[in-house]
Every structure is written in structure tokens, then in C-alpha cells.
Amino acid sequence: MELLKFEDVSVGYESKPVAEHLSFTISEGDYLCIVGENGAGKSTLMKTLLSLKAPLSGKIRFENGLMRNEIGYLPQQTDIQRDFPATVWEVVSSGCLNRSGLRPFYTREQKETAAHWMQVLEIEALKKRSYRALSGGQQQRVLLARALCATRKMIVLDEPVAGLDPIVTADMYNLIKKINGDGITVVMVSHDLSAALSYASHILQIQHGSCFFGTIEQYRASEIGKFFLEKAGEGDA
Amino acid sequence: MLETLLSNMRLDLSVDFFEALKKYLPMSFTINALTVAPLVALCAALLGVTLVLKRYSMIGDGLSHVTFGTMTVATTLSLSPMYVSLPVTTLVAVWLLRGGKQKLKGDSAIAILSVSFLSLGYVVMNIFPPKGGNVSGDVCSILFGSTSIITLSHSDVILCIILAAIVLLFYLLFYKKIFAVTFDEDFARATGTRASAYNLLLAVITAVVIVLAVRLVGALLITALIVFPAQCGMRLFKSFRAVILSAAAISVCCAVAGILIAIVYSTPVGCTIVATELTAFLICVLIDFLKGGRKK
Numbered sequence: 126m127e128l129l130k131f132e133d134v135s136v137g138y139e140s141k142p143v144a145e146h147l148s149f150t151i152s153e154g155d156y157l158c159i160v161g162e163n164g165a166g167k168s169t170l171m172k173t174l175l176s177l178k179a180p181l182s183g184k185i186r187f188e189n190g191l192m193r194n195e196i197g198y199l200p201q202q203t204d205i206q207r208d209f210p211a212t213v214w215e216v217v218s219s220g221c222l223n224r225s226g227l228r229p230f231y232t233r234e235q236k237e238t239a240a241h242w243m244q245v246l247e248i249e250a251l252k253k254r255s256y257r258a259l260s261g262g263q264q265q266r267v268l269l270a271r272a273l274c275a276t277r278k279m280i281v282l283d284e285p286v287a288g289l290d291p292i293v294t295a296d297m298y299n300l301i302k303k304i305n306g307d308g309i310t311v312v313m314v315s316h317d318l319s320a321a322l323s324y325a326s327h328i329l330q331i332q333h334g335s336c337f338f339g340t341i342e343q344y345r346a347s348e349i350g351k352f353f354l355e356k357a358g359e360g361d362a
Numbered sequence: 363m364l365e366t367l368l369s370n371m372r373l374d375l376s377v378d379f380f381e382a383l384k385k386y387l388p389m390s391f392t393i394n395a396l397t398v399a400p401l402v403a404l405c406a407a408l409l410g411v412t413l414v415l416k417r418y419s420m421i422g423d424g425l426s427h428v429t430f431g432t433m434t435v436a437t438t439l440s441l442s443p444m445y446v447s448l449p450v451t452t453l454v455a456v457w458l459l460r461g462g463k464q465k466l467k468g469d470s471a472i473a474i475l476s477v478s479f480l481s482l483g484y485v486v487m488n489i490f491p492p493k494g495g496n497v498s499g500d501v502c503s504i505l506f507g508s509t510s511i512i513t514l515s516h517s518d519v520i521l522c523i524i525l526a527a528i529v530l531l532f533y534l535l536f537y538k539k540i541f542a543v544t545f546d547e548d549f550a551r552a553t554g555t556r557a558s559a560y561n562l563l564l565a566v567i568t569a570v571v572i573v574l575a576v577r578l579v580g581a582l583l584i585t586a587l588i589v590f591p592a593q594c595g596m597r598l599f600k601s602f603r604a605v606i607l608s609a610a611a612i613s614v615c616c617a618v619a620g621i622l623i624a625i626v627y628s629t630p631v632g633c634t635i636v637a638t639e640l641t642a643f644l645i646c647v648l649i650d651f652l653k654g655g656r657k658k
Contacts, residue, residue, distance in 0.1 A: 194554025
């Protein structure tokens with residue numbers, strides 16, 4: 126089932142395009158990795174996908190009842206959050222806000238959603254802890270739980286393992302794979318090509334001049350894929 | 363040397379605090395001051411938590427100097443200060459808090475506005491001195507609030523109650539949204555919360571509170587009212603809700619204590635409130651230190 130369709134979309138800032146003529150489709154259950162070098166337009170594309178920016182041209186279609194505000198989002202951590210007084214529960218439950226309308230409190234259903242995702246991500250024990258005192262990996266789990274509270278269909282992850290050590294990184298990737306297995310469509314912006322190849326189902330590579338979109342198998346067989354795999358030292362592995 | 367110093371001292375410590383209170387409390391100026399100051403302190407503390415967390419601690423300073431500048435211009439042109447100050451300050455607040463990427467950011471923008479309007483106000487005051495007044499006395503009273511909080515009119519008190527009610531209502535209704543937008547604006551925006559609307563509302567309310575507070579407690583005090591309670595709360599508690607509630611409570615207590623001390627010992631009201639806030643802050647730092655710092 127198709128969820129999101131990009132038709133000849135160009136993204137950029139103030140009519141200066143960063144990435145042009147992108148066409149691809151995201152279907153239910155996909156695990157799409159958006160890779161590319163710094164400045165290639167990964168973040169800009171992601172912001173456009175999240176409706177934080179308008180595309181410069183082209184069309185983005187939301188299919189099969191996917192709503193704009195139904196995409197969960199795991200942003201990179203900001204400076205403000207470093208000393209922000211908030212408990213884990215306050216952060217996770219704030220993900221439910223997009224379904225609250227103007228109601229000033231959370232319903233029982235929303236609280237159950239938040240509790241459910243905290244259980245899945247194994248952070249229930251941290252519920253009353255202070256967010257700013259957690260380790261980087263724990264903070265990422267909290268933000269991931271919040272993102273999942275905001276969606277039933279799709280999450281967008283912006284460099285979810287930035288700054289994490291190798292063990293925590295592997296945990297995080299496994300967790301994301303598990304969520305994907307539960308039926309949540311995953312879109313991940315990353316510059317870690319080898320992780321993308323071992324976990325994702327689809328790859329979108331943005332490059333000045335040439336772009337690639339397809340499954341992992343298609344990517345391995347393509348010219349651009351072979352070139353970058355060699356560069357990344359993956360060879361024909 | 364010490365003798366001359368003491369004999370010149372205006373502070374009379376021999377006053378019996380509670381006896382004096384008994385005398386002053388029933389007077390209407392005390393009642394007015396004790397209504398207005400805690401309410402302004404409450405509003406400032408609530409807004410303060412969000413502003414401090416958004417790294418806009420100095421916005422009170424900036425906006426109050428904008429108010430000072432526009433007030434002097436308005437007085438010189440014989441316009442009502444309210445009708446000039448309020449719109450200009452609101453516009454500046456909206457511009458400062460509009461968020462997003464911009465060339466002139468947070469602290470520099472506030473600094474530039476602050477000194478510009480302060481200078482503008484002072485220059486205008488010197489070129490067109492107020493009739494029968496002395497310039498430095500007037501400047502001092504605008505900056506430090508001097509005795510204005512003791513000479514509040516009935517309409518000031520009512521205005522203040524209405525304003526406090528609006529700020530309280532805003533916080534009660536939108537508490538979760540304010541949390542989400544302050545904690546992570548991008549996430550809130552991406553998942554369908556209208557972050558810019560809340561930022562706009564926050565900017566307008568901040569401007570209104572500051573314009574009123576300048577008349578009540580003076581331009582320099584406002585920063586204290588915004589920053590101290592939030593910092594106290596952040597030392598003591600780890601949840602957003604507890605920080606907001608404790609900031610409000612601490613702010614109100616300090617304002618009441620400051621007013622009472624100022625009335626009994628005839629010290630400048632605004633500065634006395636700052637002194638009580640500073641004391642509360644130091645106590646909170648000490649408690650935090652004894653509990654073993656931030657990591658909990």
C-alpha cells in the first residue's frame with residue numbers, strides 16, 4: 126500500500142534548489158534509508174517530507190489516508206534539551222499531542238499509547254527520571270518513544286545514532302528494525318551506508334547530478350551503487 | 363569613619379517589624395501593592411520558565427528598555443504612553459521570538475534593541491525635559507520603579523488582576539502545548555502543533571506583562587522577576603510541571619516578602635524584591651549542591 130509519493134520534487138532554500146527532480150514512493154512497511162554526502166540535501170528533503178518546508182516544485186502526495194501530522198519524527202537533539210527540566214514521562218507523552226486538539230489533558234487511551242511504547246523500547250523503569258540526566262542512548266530511546274506516540278504508520282529518523290558508541294548504536298539499529306517489523310514504516314536519514322545496506326529495504330541516494338532510488342538489491346547491482354560500495358570498502362560483500 | 367557612616371544611614375533597624383506591619387497593613391496602598399506585586403511576579407515567573415529555557419533570559423531587559431524609550435517619546439509628544447508603548451513593544455517581542463533561522467539572533471538582537479531604545483529615551487528626555495521634573499530623578503524612577511508601586515491607582519490594580527487571569531488561563535489551557543513547543547519546536551511543528559501560533563501568543567503576552575510591569579516595578583527589576591524564579595525551580599526539581607509550580611510559588615513569596623520589608627524599612631521596593639529573589643536563588647543553589655548537583 127503506497128503511503129507517500131514524490132513526483133519530480135525539487136527541494137532547497139529560497140528558490141535555490143539543493144536536490145532536484147526526485148521521484149520515489151514510500152509504501153507501507155518499507156525501511157527507506159536516505160543517504161548522501163553532507164550538503165547533498167538530505168536534511169532539506171526530510172524537512173520537506175515533514176511539511177516543515179514547502180517543495181520548490183513538484184508534487185508530494187499523501188496516499189491511503191496518511192495525514193500530514195501522522196508522521197512521527199526523531200529530530201537531532203538540540204542545545205535547549207541539554208538542561209531542560211523534564212521527566213521521561215513528560216517527554217514521551219508529549220508525542221500524543223497531535224491527536225489532542227485543544228484538550229488540555231491526555232486521555233486514558235493516549236496515556237496507554239505512551240506506556241505501550243515505553244514498554245517496547247524498554248524505558249518504563251526510567252519513567253520518573255530526569256531526561257537531562259540520562260545517557261545519550263537512553264535519551265534517543267525516549268525521543269524515539271515520543272516519535273512513535275505521534276504515529277501509527279510512519280516515522281522519520283534524522284541521524285538516529287549520531288554521537289552514540291558502537292554498542293548503543295547496534296542496539297538502536299536493532300530497535301528500529303524491530304519497530305519496522307511491527308508494521309511501522311521507517312524513513313531514516315543517515316550517512317552510514319553500511320548500516321543502511323544491512324538494515325534497510327530501500328535506498329535513496331542523493332547526489333549532485335545523479336540520484337538513485339530502489340531496493341537494496343537494485344542498489345548493489347547499479348552503477349552508482351557499485352561505485353559507492355567500493356568507496357565505502359564494502360566491495361561485493 | 364564608621365560612626366559617620368552609621369549616623370548617615372537612613373535604614374532604621376530598630377523598627378519592630380511586626381508592630382510596623384500592624385500599622386501599615388490596613389492602609390490601602392499596602393493592600394494595593396500586596397495585590398499587584400505578587401500577581402506581576404506570578405505572571406513573570408510563569409513566562410520566565412519558558413523564556414529562560416528558550417534562552418531568552420534577557421528579553422525582559424530588552425523589552426523594558428523598548429518600553430522606556432517609547433514612553434519618553436510618547437510623553438514628549440503628549441500621547442498616552444500606553445497606546446504607544448504597548449504596540450511598539452509587542453511588535454518588537456514578536457520579532458524577537460519569531461524563531462527559525464535569522465541573521466540577527468537572540469542575545470545580540472536583544473542587546474542592540476535594549477541599548478538603542480534606552481539611549482533614545484534618555485536623549486529625548488534631555489532635549490525635551492519634563493516640566494518641573496529633574497531628568498535623572500525621572501530616569502531613576504523608570505529604571506528602578508522607585509515608589510510607583512506604592513502609589514498605584516485602583517484601575518492599575520484591576521488591570522493587573524485581569525492580566526494575571528489571562529496569563530494563568532493561557533498556562534492552564536495550553537500547558538502541554540507550551541511544554542512541547544519549548545522542548546522541541548521542530549518536532550511539535552512536524553507533528554501538527556501550530557508552533558508559530560503559540561510563539562506569537564507567548565510574544566504578545568510577554569510584551570503586555572512587561573509593559574505593565576515597567577510601570578509597577580521598573581525596567582531593571584523585570585529581568586529578575588523573569589530569571590530568578592525559573593532558575594530556582596530548575597535547581598530544585600526535575601520535572602517541567604514541578605519547575606513551573608515552584609517558580610510561581612517562590613516568585614509570589616519573594617514579592618510579598620520584598621514589599622513588606624520595603625514598606626517597614628522604607629527601602630526601594632524594586633531593589634528589595636530583587637534582594638529577596640537573590641536570597642531565594644542562593645538558598646536553592648545551596649540545596650542543589652547539598653543534594654549532589656544536577657545528576658539524579
